[in-house]
Amino acid sequence: MTSPAFRRSIALATVAVPALLLAACDRNPLVVRRSSCPAVAVAAYAGDMTLFRPGAAGTVADAANMxxxxxxxxxxxxxxxxxxxxxxxxxxDVIVRRTDAAPARQFVLPVFAAVVQAGNIVNAKQISQVTVNFAAGQERAVAQGTATAAVSRTAAAVPQAILDKINRKRRPGELDAATDPMADPEVKAALRAASFEVLLGFQLDDRALAYNIAK
Incomplete structure (x- = not known):
C-alpha cells in the first residue's frame, strides 16, 4: 500500500518534459530539452525522523522526551x-542531532528510495539502512547513504507520434499556429506516462508520519 508520504510528495518533485520545438516559424529559439533520467527529490513529510526516548508516546506534546x-x-x-x-x-547525507551528548551512541535509520512513474505510480521501492555513530560528547553527526534506481528506456520514451505532433511546423495563418501543443490532453497524458522520479525518505511508521505532518 502506498504511504501517504508518497501521495503528498508527488507535486514536490520536478518532472522534466521532452525535447520540444515550440515553433511558429523555423527559427523560434524556444527549445525545452528533456532528460529521460529520473528527477530525484526528498519526499514531503519523510525527509526528517524524530526519535523519542523509550516510553514516549511520540506526539507533539512529547517534545520534552525528544x-x-x-x-x-x-x-x-x-x-x-x-x-x-x-x-x-x-x-x-543524513544529519542527526541528539539531545543527550554524554554517551557514545549509534543510530541505525531506515531510508527508502522509490521510483515513481506518472506522478503517482510506485514502480519500485528499496529500503536501506544508514548508520550514524556518535562519539561521547558529540551532539551532531553525519553519515552518507546511497541508493540505485533504474528506469526502462522503453517506458521513459515518448511515442514518436506524440513527438511529431509537438514538433510539427506551424505557419502563420494556420488555424492552430498559435495553439500550444502542450495543451493537448493526449500530449499531456503521454508526457506524464513517460515521466519518472526517485523519491527518498525515512521509512516512517504511522505515528512518526503523523508527527511530521503535525509539526
Missing amino acids: DAVATITTVRDDCAETSDQFVSRINY
Whole structure:
C-alpha cells in the first residue's frame, strides 16, 4: 500500500518534459530539452525522523522526551545510460542531532528510495539502512547513504507520434499556429506516462508520519 508520504510528495518533485520545438516559424529559439533520467527529490513529510526516548508516546506534546532528529540532505545523483535502462546512482547525507551528548551512541535509520512513474505510480521501492555513530560528547553527526534506481528506456520514451505532433511546423495563418501543443490532453497524458522520479525518505511508521505532518 502506498504511504501517504508518497501521495503528498508527488507535486514536490520536478518532472522534466521532452525535447520540444515550440515553433511558429523555423527559427523560434524556444527549445525545452528533456532528460529521460529520473528527477530525484526528498519526499514531503519523510525527509526528517524524530526519535523519542523509550516510553514516549511520540506526539507533539512529547517534545520534552525528544531523543534525536535526523534529516536527509545534500542529495546528489549520477545517471548512466545502458542499452535498455537509465540507472541513477544516488548519494545523500543524513544529519542527526541528539539531545543527550554524554554517551557514545549509534543510530541505525531506515531510508527508502522509490521510483515513481506518472506522478503517482510506485514502480519500485528499496529500503536501506544508514548508520550514524556518535562519539561521547558529540551532539551532531553525519553519515552518507546511497541508493540505485533504474528506469526502462522503453517506458521513459515518448511515442514518436506524440513527438511529431509537438514538433510539427506551424505557419502563420494556420488555424492552430498559435495553439500550444502542450495543451493537448493526449500530449499531456503521454508526457506524464513517460515521466519518472526517485523519491527518498525515512521509512516512517504511522505515528512518526503523523508527527511530521503535525509539526
